[in-house]
Amino acid sequence: MKNLSICNISFVILLLLSLMTFFLGMYIIFMDYAIFIEWEIISYNSMNIIMTLLFDWMSLMFMSFVLMISCLVIFYSKEYMAMDYKMNRFILLVLMFVTSMILLIISPNLISILLGWDGLGLVSYCLVIYFQNLKSFNAGMLTALSNRIGDVALLLSIAWMLNYGSWNYIFYLEFMKNSYEMNIIYMLVILAGMTKSAQIPFSSWLPAAMAAPTPVSALVHSSTLVTAGVYLLIRFNILNSYMMISNLLLLLANLTMFMSGLGANYEFDLKKIIALSTLSQLGLMMSILCMGNYKLAFFHLLTHALFKALLFMCAGSIIHNMNNNQDIRLMGGLSFMMPLSCSCFNVANLALCGMPFLAGFYSKDLILEMVSFSYLNFFSFFLYFISTGLTVCYSFRLIYYSMSGDLNFFSLNLLNDENWMMLKSMLGLLLLSIVGGSMLNWLIFFSPIIIIIPFYLKMLTMFVCLLGGLLGYLISNVNFFYINKSFNFYNFTYFCSFMWFMPYISTYGIINKLLMIGKMMSMSFDQGWSEYFGGQKLYFLLMKNSQLNQILQNNNLKIYMMSFVFWMMIIYLLMIYF
Structure with a gap:
C-alpha cells in the first residue's frame, strides 16, 4: 500500500504540474514574451552565486510534455513493476531523472545545464543496471562511458566560456556568432549533443540501454x-552560422538515420527494434536542425515523444503477457488475444510512419517537404527518403510478425487485455498521439506553412511510405519467398544487424583500449617510478630511521656500551686530527 501511495502522489503532482506548465506555455506563446528569473542563492563579500531560470514557450511546452509522459509512466509502473519489492526506489529514481531533465530544460546557464546533464547520466546508469545481471551491468557501463565524452566536452566549454565573464550563454549567442575564436565552444557543444543523442559514432549505447525496465x-x-542533446543544440541554435560544421553533422545524422533504419529490419528483439526506431528519428531531428529549421526539429521532438512513449508502453504490455519474452519470432496472432493493446500499438506505429492526420504526419511530412524544397545535395536527399521508407518497412515487418498468423509461444498461455492500469496510461497517450500533432501545429506555427513543390515531389513521401510498407510485408512473409532470403547474404545481414x-x-x-592504456599508465607512473621515488621511498626511509631510533631507545646495556665506545672513538679521532 505504501508503494501505491507514493505512485499515486507522484502521478497527481506530475499531472497537475504538466497541465499548469502547458497552460502557462500557451499564455506565453499568445502574449509573445519570456520570463527570466535570477535567484541569488549566496552573496558573500564580492562573491555571488546566482541561479538563472528561463521560462519561454519552448521550455514550458517541452517541460509539460516531459511531465505528462512521466506521470503516465509512473501510473503504468504501478502494475508493470508490481512484483518488485523495492518499487519505492524505482519511483524515486524516475522522479530524480525527471527533475534532472527539467533542470536542463529551464537553464540558460551552462553550469546549471551541467547539473541536469550529469544528473541524467548518473540516474540513467542506475536505471539501466536496475535488473542486476551481467548484461545490465555491461549496458550500463557502455551508456555511462559513452555519455562521459559529452560531459567532458561540456566541462571544457564551461572553461572556455570564462572568456565572457559569465556562463549565461543565452546573452552571448548573437555576439558569439561573429566571434571566430569561439568556434571551439560550438564544436564542444555539438560533440556533447552528439553523444547524448547517440549520433554516429556514439550510437551503440542506445540499443544497449534497453536492458532497463520497459517503463x-x-x-x-x-x-x-x-x-537532451537535440534540445541543447536547438537552444544554442548556432548551426546556421557555420556551414562546415553543420554539413558534417548533417552527413552523420543522415547516416545515423539510414544505419538504424537498416538495422531495425534485421533485428528480432522487440525493444531493440523500437530503440533503433528512436535512433532513426533522432537522426531526422538532428539533420533538419543542421539545415536551420530549429522550430521543425522541436516540433518533431514533441510529436515523437508522444507516439514513441506509447509504442514502448504497448511493447511492455506485450512482453508482460508473453512471460517476459521479447523475441518477435515467438509472437503472432496477438491482435485476437490483446485487441486493445494491439490497437494502440498499431496507431503508434502508423504515427511513426507518418500516416496522414496522426501526430507523426504533421511534423514528418513537413520536414520531408522542406527537404524537397531546400538546396540539398542528392546523397542527403536520397538518405532522407530511403530512411523514411525503411521506417515504414520495419514497422510493417513488426506488425506482420506480432499481429498476424498463429502464436508461436507456449500452447498454454494467459494472454489477455486485463492490465487496466497499463491500459489507462496507454489510452491517455493514444489520445495525444492522435490529436497532438495538429494541436502543436496550430500552437507553434502561427500561420499555416504552405510549401509549393512539383506534384511528383509532393507525392514522393507517400510513394516511399507505401513502397516501404509493401516491402516490409513481402520480405517478412517467408511463405511469399519460400525461404528467408537474408540467409543468402549472411555477411551483409550480420553487418547491418x-x-x-x-x-x-x-x-x-x-573503450577497452582506453581502459588498457589507463591501466598501463597507472602501473608505469602512479604505481611505478613516481611511487618508487615518491611515497614508497619516503615510507622506506622513515621506517628504517624509526627502527634505528627504536633500537637506540631500548636502554640495553650492551647497546649503551657500544654506542659509548663508538662516540669516544669519534672524539679521540677528532682530537688527534685537530
Whole structure:
C-alpha cells in the first residue's frame, strides 16, 4: 500500500504540474514574451552565486510534455513493476531523472545545464543496471562511458566560456556568432549533443540501454535523455552560422538515420527494434536542425515523444503477457488475444510512419517537404527518403510478425487485455498521439506553412511510405519467398544487424583500449617510478630511521656500551686530527 501511495502522489503532482506548465506555455506563446528569473542563492563579500531560470514557450511546452509522459509512466509502473519489492526506489529514481531533465530544460546557464546533464547520466546508469545481471551491468557501463565524452566536452566549454565573464550563454549567442575564436565552444557543444543523442559514432549505447525496465525505456527513449542533446543544440541554435560544421553533422545524422533504419529490419528483439526506431528519428531531428529549421526539429521532438512513449508502453504490455519474452519470432496472432493493446500499438506505429492526420504526419511530412524544397545535395536527399521508407518497412515487418498468423509461444498461455492500469496510461497517450500533432501545429506555427513543390515531389513521401510498407510485408512473409532470403547474404545481414560493428568498436575497439592504456599508465607512473621515488621511498626511509631510533631507545646495556665506545672513538679521532 505504501508503494501505491507514493505512485499515486507522484502521478497527481506530475499531472497537475504538466497541465499548469502547458497552460502557462500557451499564455506565453499568445502574449509573445519570456520570463527570466535570477535567484541569488549566496552573496558573500564580492562573491555571488546566482541561479538563472528561463521560462519561454519552448521550455514550458517541452517541460509539460516531459511531465505528462512521466506521470503516465509512473501510473503504468504501478502494475508493470508490481512484483518488485523495492518499487519505492524505482519511483524515486524516475522522479530524480525527471527533475534532472527539467533542470536542463529551464537553464540558460551552462553550469546549471551541467547539473541536469550529469544528473541524467548518473540516474540513467542506475536505471539501466536496475535488473542486476551481467548484461545490465555491461549496458550500463557502455551508456555511462559513452555519455562521459559529452560531459567532458561540456566541462571544457564551461572553461572556455570564462572568456565572457559569465556562463549565461543565452546573452552571448548573437555576439558569439561573429566571434571566430569561439568556434571551439560550438564544436564542444555539438560533440556533447552528439553523444547524448547517440549520433554516429556514439550510437551503440542506445540499443544497449534497453536492458532497463520497459517503463524506463518509455520515458528515457521518448522525451528525456536521448532528446537532451537535440534540445541543447536547438537552444544554442548556432548551426546556421557555420556551414562546415553543420554539413558534417548533417552527413552523420543522415547516416545515423539510414544505419538504424537498416538495422531495425534485421533485428528480432522487440525493444531493440523500437530503440533503433528512436535512433532513426533522432537522426531526422538532428539533420533538419543542421539545415536551420530549429522550430521543425522541436516540433518533431514533441510529436515523437508522444507516439514513441506509447509504442514502448504497448511493447511492455506485450512482453508482460508473453512471460517476459521479447523475441518477435515467438509472437503472432496477438491482435485476437490483446485487441486493445494491439490497437494502440498499431496507431503508434502508423504515427511513426507518418500516416496522414496522426501526430507523426504533421511534423514528418513537413520536414520531408522542406527537404524537397531546400538546396540539398542528392546523397542527403536520397538518405532522407530511403530512411523514411525503411521506417515504414520495419514497422510493417513488426506488425506482420506480432499481429498476424498463429502464436508461436507456449500452447498454454494467459494472454489477455486485463492490465487496466497499463491500459489507462496507454489510452491517455493514444489520445495525444492522435490529436497532438495538429494541436502543436496550430500552437507553434502561427500561420499555416504552405510549401509549393512539383506534384511528383509532393507525392514522393507517400510513394516511399507505401513502397516501404509493401516491402516490409513481402520480405517478412517467408511463405511469399519460400525461404528467408537474408540467409543468402549472411555477411551483409550480420553487418547491418550489428549496427555496422559500432558496438564492437565502442567496447573492444575504443573503450577497452582506453581502459588498457589507463591501466598501463597507472602501473608505469602512479604505481611505478613516481611511487618508487615518491611515497614508497619516503615510507622506506622513515621506517628504517624509526627502527634505528627504536633500537637506540631500548636502554640495553650492551647497546649503551657500544654506542659509548663508538662516540669516544669519534672524539679521540677528532682530537688527534685537530
